[in-house]
Amino acid sequence: MPASASSGHTDGRAARWAGQRERRRREFVEAALRAIRERGPDVSTERIAEEAGVARTQLYKHFTDATDIHRTIARRAVELINAELAPLWQLHGSPAQMISTAVDTHIRWLAENRHLYRYLSRHSLSAPDTGDAAVNDVRTTIGEHLTVVFEHYLAAFGLDTRVAEPAAFSVVGLVDASTAQWLRHPGGLEHAEFAAMLSRWVWRILDDALREGGVEVDPDLPLALPELTFPSSRTETG
Incomplete structure (x- = not known):
């Protein structure tokens, strides 16, 4: 296979993975917002993962760490508040x-x-x-x-x-x-x-x-x- 074709295939796969990762991040954030509303402000990452229907370790495949999770939730919350x-x-x-x-x-x-x-x-x-x-x-x-x-x-x-x-x-x-x-x-x-x-x-x-x-x-x-x-x-x- 020509190098350019191989490169294009790789780039396309990377783009699909990036899109899928972003979609999953959004799904996890929406699950986190539901968990917070239902369980209160002390909700843990375990509870967020439970609401999303995945193991806690799955969250960290899509977020860097707990701070990244909280930061992303905060950004989404601000969007919702401003829209409301x-x-x-x-x-x-x-x-x-x-x-x-x-x-x-x-x-x-x-x-x-x-x-x-x-x-x-x-x-x-x-x-x-x-x-x-x-x-x-x-x-x-x-x-x-x-x-x-x-x-x-x-x-x-x-x-x-x-x-x-x-x-x-x-x-x-x-x-x-x-x-x-x-x-x-x-x-x-x-x-x-x-x-x-x-x-x-x-x-x-x-x-x-x-x-x-x-x-x-x-x-x-x-x-x-x-x-x-x-x-x-x-x-x-x-």
Whole structure:
């Protein structure tokens, strides 16, 4: 057989193996996500392998080590979180309506995926570039998107847009930290009561920024729907 034909055959086989390996990695990650949701944030690689229907040693034929497994799970989790929260950037109505919808969506997502979120944070101890990095990536993406929204409205009111970023990230920190603590210890607060309280706090942050510039906005009156361009998430660009 000519050398070129042999080389082409080898390259084709290598490409097929690479494709099969990537497909199996995706299957294992989806199995890991199911295991985390069902069994909690302390799920082991043994449990992940069990969910995938393979021996634990099979995982390591497709991943370098446990850190590689956690890193790949984290990346997929960030993709899912960003996709789930994407509708928040198409909100319309009054400030009160938009804030209420955004806060409630965030609370519901964390409530339904608390094991996954805790898993990401927990594994930062053994793999600093997976856990906290993944959680922070989600917060950063939300903060960056909110910054674009705030900049638009501040500019529309003729106000200083430099406050948009700190205001956006203060809102993200408030909602994320408060919700995480509420899920751990509700303290007798029902979902609707907690969401309404958190929405009021968020509005007060924004209202303060507006009043500082001499602008008063009725939170119950609709705002014009802007056409905005948001930054790509890190999982898309990286």
